[in-house]
Amino acid sequence: MSPTEKTDNNIHEPEATESPRLRPFVAPCRQLTPTAPLRWLKQGWQDFKQAPLLSMVYGSLFMLASWVIALWSWQVGSFTMLIVLFSAFVFLGPALAMGLYSVSCQLDRGMKPRIGFCLKQGRKRLGNQLVFAFALLVIFLVWARAAAIVNIFLPMARSPDFSELLTFLIIGSVVGFLFTLIVYAASVFSLPMIMDRDVDAITAVLSSINAVLKNKAAMLLWALIILGSVLVGFLTLFLGFIVTLPVIGYASWRGYRETIIGDEWQQDPETAA
Template sequence: MTEDTHSTAPVLRQEPAIRRIGRSDLVDALSAGLRDFQAYPAFGLFFGGVYALGGVAILACALLWDLLYLVYPLAAGFVLIGPFVAVGLYEVSRLREKGEVPSWPGVFKAMWAQGGKEISWMAFVTVFIFIIWMYQVRLLIALFFGLHGMPAGGFPAVLFTTPEGLAFLAVGHMVGAVLAIVTFSLTVVSFPLLLDREVDFITAMIASVRAVVSNPVTMLGWALCVVLLLFVAALPAFLGLVVALPILGHTTWHLYRKLVA
């Protein structure tokens, strides 16, 4: 009696095909994202407002606990979870692309349906990277300022007028840049891909990294635009994120459509 080997063979999923894109595709995606925001601004303002309120809450906690020196690292790290918050915006763009009219129940139902699926693991990945970011900040503070940490008073002067402070800023920004590039590479395609197709989160992350590697100049240019826009938007107490997040979220969906065949 011969054994049926086909019954136990693993099912291999084909990895998504990645396209090459250029600057014109990036401009087209941005234009389409702006049109989505203009067509349904209430969704964008809502999710952008939730994201901005999260930033304000972090700022308030840091001030309340007299941890003013952590405001900038917290604000920079908070940007890392933006792709997860923008899932609702991806759904709005997806529905509009299909010719359907987005509704609040429909968008929230689609988001709720992702609760036990692969997109939850991607959310865990972004939160995990945020935790790593904050731990490395504390580690650098201990390395450059000792176990007692940064002085509570006059820390701006310590940062900008002492060798330890300048070294802390230089190393901190280099480590932050590396973490930001890693996060961008893992999430720029993975979140919209998981919303759009039945793939596992590992496959989605690999596809996202492949998209960045296949289009290094275009994607790193987009990453720089994202960083600059979020930095400017966060300056007025995070309030600019109300508009910045929906623009970036809708644009990311259309960029995903151009990148993944």
């Protein structure tokens, strides 16, 4: 046996081991055209027409919740309470829309949307939903405290004149805008991602914020569309919510599917399109 052969026999090369692939901390996103939300809105309307009864059930629940908030605020005679309660409704809106995301998800699979399927999907992601809901609760409590401070420095009479009302609304709107901006960026894509992928709440929130920052023009248009749908609801004594809010929920799902690239995270076999 030659020395070369001896060397070859005595040397044991370590077996190649494939290191586990690390997932990115933030899901990448696609670059959107500024008018992309108009396409989402059209697709959301198509989803509404495919499941009109279930959509109107969800919309009616939003409408009834709005009536309860308005009636209770009227009885306690607090304009500030009305603003705070409606802000809570806006903050909780993304979580309440989980069922709407499930409807669009079922339509993607060619299924007839069912409430039971929505509840089943919701239970699978309950842990991450609770983490997200807790984060929203903390933000809302801080916002409510900020609103109370504004009311302390700018007390409102029971029947305020126009000047008092205008000052209160301007300052309150600026404070509310900052909190709303945080919630909007954190939630616009995170809850659809939690519904669709096996992803933790923190990664979903950071992925949503990243997508908003990289698509400012499109996301500004989407925010204005959401605001417009809420205004339509107010102008129709909340009757418009029966249609506008389900369409917005479906469109949010379409926006998520177009924007977020979540291939690194496993998709629920029951939600895979």
